[in-house]
Amino acid sequence: MQFGIFGVGDVGRDPLSGRTPTEHDRLKALVEYAKLADDVGLDVFATGEHHNRPFVTSSPTTLLGHIAARTKRILLSTSTTLITTNDPVKIAEDYAMLQHLADGRVDLMMGRGNTGPVYPWFGQDIRDGIALAVENYALLRRLWREDVVDWEGRFRTPLQGFTSTPRPLDGTPPFVWHASIRSPEIAEQAAYYGDGFFHNNLFWPKEHVRQLIDLYRSRFEHYGHGRADQAVVGLAAHLFVRKNSQDAVREFRTYFDASSAYGNGPSLEETMARTAVVVGSPQEVIERVLAYREHAGGAYQRQLFNVDGIGVPRETVLEQIELLGDIVPVLRKEFAVGRPAHVPDAPTHASLTTAAQEKAARPEEGPR
Template sequence: MQIGIFSIGDRTPDAVTGRVPGATERLEQMVDLAVTTERLGLDVFAVGEHHNPPFVSSSQSALLAFIAAQTRRLLLSTATTLITTNDPVKIAEDFAVLQHLSKGRTDIMLGRGNTGPVYPWFGRDVRDALPLSTENYALLRRLWTEENIDWTGEYRSSLTSFTSVPRPLNGTPPFVWHGSVRTPEVAEQAAYYGDGYFSNHIFAPPAHTQRMVQLYRERFEHYGHGPAEHAIVGLGAQAFIRPRSQDARAEYGSYFAGTPRFGGLSIGEYSDRTPLAVGSPQEVIDKILAYRSYAGDIHRLLFTIDAFGTPADVAQEQLHILGTDIVPVLRREMTPAAPPALPLAHAERVAAQASN
């Protein structure tokens, strides 16, 4: 089971002081968080992609390459890369380069994003989001697995005898996750290709996540990739921990109240309706362990801890609590009963391909 952190790179005002970190400062905070993530023994650090204020995470491959140079073991991922507005050729090239520089510590999570205005900024129409996702990913797979491609589609210029360079490390592309909150077609696409499905359910009630994951599992088996229980599931998580639950709720309340994303609900109301976990270490552990009751085995669990105006020092404190008090228990209690249908680690996938 992979456990890690994902950061969306927002520059939200500190909920207490009102101070907004500068772009350089915020990027450095993300790098520092990644380095601490490795030092504490977690597995993954992932970054989002946004092209609008107040975010700084517009160039994932550059940021992850910088992190790769300062880490040795940490798996570097995205959460998510916009398969709709990015050119598949550029995705293929950027993440192959990152693969080589990180010595295989690279995978990618693809999604449509949650910001409608980004589409015209890159010459796309939001109404084409789903067919763009389908066509672009089909091309991306070919770019990583074939050379001298002849290709014609609806949404980009044709390719004639084209080879993406560099080729994937050891001839094995990065592992692909398809990330979504609400779109069944994304779960279907992940199942069709036998890729991983990541449900970022921090804004959705458990019943919704259960339906999405169940759909993916059923279709994964339908397409012949293995039993449903071996389907490759990841979940997003959001937690705030203090030794005393009262302190956690009081402190997180200031961050919670400062963002419109929670619909005007109180922390208690939102926690009751969604997987948000705020409280003592044991309360957070109990809330996370309950994910299995509606999602089954989980192969990747990513926490967001630095968003919505949480100060950098507080995010670092949260990461230390996670790494020390929470993650060891989750590893012990949530290790999947069934292995994933495909290896997630690059070296293991290279070996599996060689044996086939």
């Protein structure tokens, strides 16, 4: 089971102090968060890709490459790589480059994004969002797995005898998670390839989350990648923790009510009851997160927490990461209890490379 933090790099005003950090301050803070997450023993640091204000994370590979040089063991990921508006050739080369520089500590999460104007900025039409996600990812897989690619599709110029460089480290492409909060086509895509499926369930009730994950699990089994409960699932949560529940709720409410994402909607209490917004004491956080196995339809592989954004200041985010460093060992222990032996861990570069080597050493299988 992997635990980590993620964010989208939004620049928000702190409603308590009235201060708004600069873009420079936000980017420097993200590096600091990743380093502390590594120091306290978290498994994953992920950042999103956005090209519009108030976000600053327009170049995830640049940010993650810098973080790779400042950290030792934490896995570096994205909470969105825009498969729809990025050229698959550039994704293939950028993330293979990052993979080499980070010594394999890289995977990525494909998404369509949630900002309509981005599509025309990059020469695309939002009405083609699903089709772009399907076609671009099909090309990306080939670019990582074939030395020479001939390609002709609907959304980009043809390729003839093209080789993306550098090649993936050890011949092993980064593991891919397909992220969606509402699109069954993306769950189907993840299942078809046997990739991971990540549901960013911050704003959605558990019934909706379970429905989409159940679809992915059933189709994963349909395509012959294993049993449904062996599918690779990830979940998100928005976390705010203090030593006692009353302080956590009182402090977080100010940020919640002032947020453009949460404010002017259901109350904090309603949101906590229905979604993956977790506010409380360490013990309450542990109990809430352990219950996410119901949302995921059983054991799952990755749990990421958003402790950043909506105006929460740098000092408070660092405190949240420190507290999470104390909570995660308990979660690891509790999640291990009763976990079926046949349910795999989240793939890593090492496990994928080993599996590929073992497959290559086996006699050729007959037709399937």
